[in-house]
Amino acid sequence: MNHDKSILLIIVQLLIMTGLVMMEMTNEPQGIFRGVLFTVLFIITAILLFMRFRFMVKLKGIVRALKRAIAGNVNTRLLTNDDPLFSEVIFSINELIEQLDKVKVQTIKSEAARKSLLSNISHDIRTPLTSIIGYVDALKDDIAVSREERQAYVEVISKKANALKDLIDEIFHLAKLDANEIPLKPELLDFAEIARESVIEFLPDLKKIDMKLEVSIPEEKCLIVADCLSLRRIINNMIKNAIQYGKDGKVLGIKLIENTKEYQLNIWDKGVGISKDDAAKVFERMYRTERSRNPLHGGSGLGLAIAKALVEKNAGRIWVESKPGIKTTFSFTLPKRNDS
Ligand code: ATP
Ligand code: MG
Numbered sequence: 001m002n003h004d005k006s007i008l009l010i011i012v013q014l015l016i017m018t019g020l021v022m023m024e025m026t027n028e029p030q031g032i033f034r035g036v037l038f039t040v041l042f043i044i045t046a047i048l049l050f051m052r053f054r055f056m057v058k059l060k061g062i063v064r065a066l067k068r069a070i071a072g073n074v075n076t077r078l079l080t081n082d083d084p085l086f087s088e089v090i091f092s093i094n095e096l097i098e099q100l101d102k103v104k105v106q107t108i109k110s111e112a113a114r115k116s117l118l119s120n121i122s123h124d125i126r127t128p129l130t131s132i133i134g135y136v137d138a139l140k141d142d143i144a145v146s147r148e149e150r151q152a153y154v155e156v157i158s159k160k161a162n163a164l165k166d167l168i169d170e171i172f173h174l175a176k177l178d179a180n181e182i183p184l185k186p187e188l189l190d191f192a193e194i195a196r197e198s199v200i201e202f203l204p205d206l207k208k209i210d211m212k213l214e215v216s217i218p219e220e221k222c223l224i225v226a227d228c229l230s231l232r233r234i235i236n237n238m239i240k241n242a243i244q245y246g247k248d249g250k251v252l253g254i255k256l257i258e259n260t261k262e263y264q265l266n267i268w269d270k271g272v273g274i275s276k277d278d279a280a281k282v283f284e285r286m287y288r289t290e291r292s293r294n295p296l297h298g299g300s301g302l303g304l305a306i307a308k309a310l311v312e313k314n315a316g317r318i319w320v321e322s323k324p325g326i327k328t329t330f331s332f333t334l335p336k337r338n339d340s
Contacts, residue, residue, distance in 0.1 A: 010049050017042055058086060062093065074101035113284070120286040124167055124300055128160040135160075170302040174285065177309045184227035184313055188337065191222040191231070191263045195256050198235040205243055206252060214253040222256060222263050223337040230310040231334070234318075237303040238267040238330045244299070246271025246328060262316070262333040273324030282320060283308040307332070 068076045080087040135153045246269025253268040278289045286301040311318040311332045322328040
């Protein structure tokens with residue numbers, strides 16, 4: 001029943017009762033008890049009417065606030081009052097408005113991130129392509145005179161084309177991860193063994209640049225249930241970074257720690273490190289610190305974004321701690337196997 005009808009009914013009820021009171025007073029003047037009863041009924045009905053009005057005023061307030069929120073003013077909040085039922089409704093509505101606020105902020109952020117990602121991607125694709133086109137034109141026009149010069153041009157073209165292919169592979173990989181199109185195959189793994197195997201692959205690179213290795217991985221098995229390819233990729237990205245950006249520190253460390261419910265892998269170096277501001281952003285797509293935007297150092301800025309997505313898909317956490325020039329540690333965790 002809608003509220004206007006219920007008010008109408010209450011008014012009719014009041015009128016009838018008033019009539020009854022009048023009849024009672026004229027026909028039976030001694031009926032004091034009935035008179036009191038009617039008076040009480042009259043007061044109750046009046047209170048009901050008053051409550052109904054208050055209810056409608058509050059309801060209109062809620063509707064107005066909701067309309068404001070729907071129109072985009074998500075700072076609107078409703079005030080609770082002493083009516084417990086109303087307080088509950090108002091609390092839920094405020095919660096909904098808060099969620100709406102969060103979604104709005106998130107949408108603005110993702111839109112900005114999408115725009116900057118697109119412009120970064122097009123810049124990163126256009127730059128090597130322009131240079132490839134330049135070298136191909138030079139070869140076409142016979143600008144390179146000697147055989148060695150031509151060979152050098154071809155090598156640059158090959159290097160740039162391969163870097164471009166790697167970049168496109170990474171973008172594709174990340175897009176597939178986002179769309180949940182890379183099926184993870186969780187299986188029982190020995191974290192310690194995979195960490196050891198991963199680091200062994202980099203021994204020749206480390207030797208080449210004379211970088212010392214400090215390993216602390218338990219002898220015993222560290223059982224987890226995770227996707228093997230993800231795990232290898234996460235570790236590889238981190239070791240590659242430690243070598244690429246931390247080689248000046250001349251030491252690379254890898255340490256596997258057992259916590260209560262999870263294993264934690266730390267990969268550290270003593271290179272230039274990452275400032276506090278950059279540390280909050282290095283896991284964002286295509287983010288590179290000022291120094292690594294230099295083409296001499298540069299990657300595509302996707303490695304850590306991929307690592308983060310993979311760690312989270314495998315129910316872990318990832319973070320970085322850095323004291324520039326002293327020690328930079330990238331860490332991630334993966335939950336222990338349930339019954340280990
Ligand atoms: P790629 O996609 O080839 O890995 P990338 O190495 O530039 O490219 P990320 O691995 O995501 O991208 O790293 C992002 C940025 O974080 C790097 O460009 C670099 O500036 C910074 N960074 C990462 N690891 C380190 C490190 N160990 N020391 C200092 N800076 C680092
Ligand atoms: Mg990298």
